Structures are given as C-alpha cells and as structure tokens.
Amino acid sequence: MGVAIGRNLLPMKILVTGAAGFIGSHLVEKLLSLGHDVTGIDNFSLGTRANIAGVAQNPAFRLIEADLNVPISYRDRVPEDIEAVWHLAANSDISAGVADPQIDLRDTFLTTFHVLDLIRRRGIGKLAFASTSAVYGARDMAITEDSGPMFPISNYGAMKLASEGAISAAVESGLKAACIFRFPNVIGPRATHGALYDFLRKLRATPDELQVLGDGTQQKPYLHVSELVEAMLFIWERNVSGISYFNIGPEDDGATVRFIAETAVRLASPGARICYGAGNKGWVGDVPKFTYSVEKLKHYGWQPSLSSADAVTRALTELVREQSR
Numbered sequence: 520m521g522v523a524i525g526r527n528l529l530p531m532k533i534l535v536t537g538a539a540g541f542i543g544s545h546l547v548e549k550l551l552s553l554g555h556d557v558t559g560i561d562n563f564s565l566g567t568r569a570n571i572a573g574v575a576q577n578p579a580f581r582l583i584e585a586d587l588n589v590p591i592s593y594r595d596r597v598p599e600d601i602e603a604v605w606h607l608a609a610n611s612d613i614s615a616g617v618a619d620p621q622i623d624l625r626d627t628f629l630t631t632f633h634v635l636d637l638i639r640r641r642g643i644g645k646l647a648f649a650s651t652s653a654v655y656g657a658r659d660m661a662i663t664e665d666s667g668p669m670f671p672i673s674n675y676g677a678m679k680l681a682s683e684g685a686i687s688a689a690v691e692s693g694l695k696a697a698c699i700f701r702f703p704n705v706i707g708p709r710a711t712h713g714a715l716y717d718f719l720r721k722l723r724a725t726p727d728e729l730q731v732l733g734d735g736t737q738q739k740p741y742l743h744v745s746e747l748v749e750a751m752l753f754i755w756e757r758n759v760s761g762i763s764y765f766n767i768g769p770e771d772d773g774a775t776v777r778f779i780a781e782t783a784v785r786l787a788s789p790g791a792r793i794c795y796g797a798g799n800k801g802w803v804g805d806v807p808k809f810t811y812s813v814e815k816l817k818h819y820g821w822q823p824s825l826s827s828a829d830a831v832t833r834a835l836t837e838l839v840r841e842q843s844r
Contacts, residue, residue: 530554534601534643536587536634537608539566541709542649542744546605549748551577558598562586564626565611570709587630594637603645606634609679612712613653616674627678628685635689644695646686647755651702652740652766652811654680663812664701664764683764690762698758700751703768703811706834707744708841714776715835718783719842726788735777735795738808740768743830746823753821765819768811774827782832787839 533550537543538559543566550557551574559571560583574580585593587608610616610626631648638646653676654669655662671677686697710716721729750767777795784791816822825833 530556531602532556532598532600533558533603533605534597535559535605535607536630537561537566537606537649538582539563539568539571540607541565541570541611541707541711542705542747543605543607544570544709545707545744546607546748546751547571547580548574549752550605551579553752555579557581558583558601560585560587560593560597560608562608565711567709587633588625590633590636594640597637597641599641601641601643603647604634604638604643605647605649606631607649608634609649610675613673613675616678620674623674623678627675628681631682631685635685635694638689638694645698646689646694646696647698647751648682648686648700649702650683650699650764651676651679652768652809654683654701655809657809662766662809664766664815687762696758696760697762698751698754699762699764700754701764701766702747703740703742703766703773705744705747706741706830708834708837709744710834710838714779715783715831715838718780719787719835719838722783722788722791723842725791727791729780729784729788729791729793731776731780731793731795733776733796735775735780735793736808737776738773739827740771740773740811741827741830741834742768742823743825743833746825746830750816750821750823754816754819757819765816766811766813767816768813769823769825769827769830770813770817771826771828772810773808774831778828779831779835782835786835 533555535547538547539561547557556579558581583593583596608630610622616623653673656670656672690697706715754765780793
C-alpha cells in the first residue's frame with residue numbers, strides 16, 4: 520500500500536540533474552505538484568524535451584541545458600538559493616557501458632564528482648542520489664542494504680558504487696544529509712531502454728516474431744516509476760541528517776523475462792512467435808536472478824501497491840499507448 524507523501528516537507532529550492540530523463544521527468548512533475556521550486560539540468564543525451572513538455576511553462580520550473588562534466592556551462596546559471604540536489608543524471612544503459620567503459624566513467628561517476636563539487640562550493644545541505652541494485656553484483660542470497668562485500672559485474676554498477684563512496688566522503692566532510700536509493704528495474708512511460716522497451720521495439724520491426732536474449736528464465740524485481748518516486752520522497756522526508764541508504768522495490772521475487780515477453784506479445788502483437796536464446800544471461804553484466812530485500816523500507820512504513828507482474832503489465836500497456844501516438 521502506498522503512503523501519502525509531501526505533508527511533512529516545506530517547499531524548497533531544488534536542483535534535479537537528469538531532469539528530462541525517464542525517472543527525472545516524473546520526479547520533476549511530482550516535486551512541482553508538491554509546491555517546490557525546481558531547477559533542472561539535462562544535456563539531452565537520453566532525456567527529451569517531450570518528457571518535460573507538461574511542466575515547461577510552469578513558473579516554478581526552469582531548465583538549464585548543460586553538461587554536468589563542463590561546470591563552466593552551468594555553474595553561474597544555477598540559482599544561488601538552491602537548498603537540495605536530486606542527482607539522477609547517469610548512463611542508464613548497462614550494455615552500452617560494457618561496450619565502452621568510458622561511458623559509465625564519464626556519465627555516471629564524473630557527473631557525481633562534479634555535482635558534489637557544486638554542493639561543496641555552494642554549501643548545499645542535502646543530496647538525494649539515484650543508485651542501483653547493480654552495486655551488489657551477482658548474489659545467491661537475499662540482498663539487504665548491508666549485504667557485503669559488493670562486487671558489481673557491470674561498469675554501470677561499479678561507477679554507481681564509486682559514486683556512493685564519494686557521497687559518503689562528502690557527508691563526512693560537510694554535506695549535512697544524503698539519501699541513497701538503490702533501484703530495482705524501474706519501468707513505465709518515457710522509458711528509453713530495458714526489456715519492455717526493447718521487446719516492443721522489436722515487435723514493431725518484426726510483428727510476427729520476438730527474439731529474446733537468454734532462455735526467458737531470468738527473473739528480477741520490477742517497480743513502476745510512479746511508485747519509485749513516491750518511495751524516494753517518503754525516504755527524503757524522514758532523512759534529517761547523515762547518510763541513509765535503502766533498497767526500493769516490490770516485495771515479491773520479481774517477474775521472469777518469459778512473462779514479460781508473453782505479455783508484450785499479447786498487448787502489442789498477438790500471435791507473434793517468441794524465440795528464446797540459450798542460457799540464463801541476456802548480456803555481459805546482466806544479473807540473471809536476484810532476491811531483493813525491502814524489509815528496511817517496509818519497517819519505516821512504505822510498501823508498493825503493485826507486484827512486479829502488475830507493474831510490468833501496467834508499464835507495457837502505457838508504453839504501447841505511448842508508442843502508438
């Protein structure tokens with residue numbers, strides 16, 4: 520069950536990096552609806568202007584088109600009265616980072632480095648950071664926030680983990696509060712990659728056949744983007760000082776790739792033949808199956824309303840509608 524959020528937080532001046540991206544644009548909309556003043560930064564490498572079209576005319580929102588790794592392009596354009604930063608800008612395509620490790624170094628770790636430098640220069644007190652379950656690597660056990668040691672198997676996970684380390688050091692040296700959110704597979708409208716997006720793209724190209732990487736037994740937790748934003752804000756309201764870190768996700772063991780493929784075919788191209796590959800790994804860096812504990816967040820009082828399967832079905836329905844426009 521979802522929990523009402525926004526009641527305990529006074530309006531703030533907030534900077535959101537990656538504001539025009541998949542998750543960032545949903546977060547911006549929610550923050551504005553709660554009465555916050557939002558400045559967004561995006562270089563539009565993955566984000567789109569269509570994602571933020573609904574808030575473009577909102578007087579409480581301003582957008583800076585800039586590259587976080589080029590501080591001179593935005594440092595003097597960020598309002599002096601920013602009180603908190605939500606850092607969502609990163610490479611979110613794991614396979615792209617495997618093909619070229621420079622992508623994750625540049626777009627995931629160095630963006631965090633420069634955000635922390637801005638925070639230090641401005642004396643900004645609070646940071647929220649979009650991390651990932653990929654920091655844990657491949658595990659045969661239930662993954663809790665304190666599972667260790669952490670050995671990521673993708674450059675994406677490695678650079679997110681390095682970013683967490685840099686944030687921890689910043690809290691020790693002056694940052695008042697930091698929230699680290701470790702995401703599962705986040706799905707919903709405006710997505711730019713992932714199994715759901717890829718399956719629908721393939722079915723548009725070949726309506727009679729769907730090629731699937733791996734044998735379909737891969738199984739992971741899935742969370743709808745609307746519930747992710749709700750959970751992040753729930754945590755944010757309660758983190759007054761220091762560093763906090765939470766797994767965010769559903770309470771089940773996840774949905775299989777087979778279920779996703781079958782649902783995609785049913786909704787987008789009924790009758791299409793599904794052709795599975797060999798083995799239970801889709802690509803280098805793919806974690807085929809893991810159990811993701813959300814007991815810590817549940818103990819604090821937040822639970823999602825959608826199961827992984829429900830989130831997948833809802834997201835696929837939204838993406839089919841979105842792509843048919």
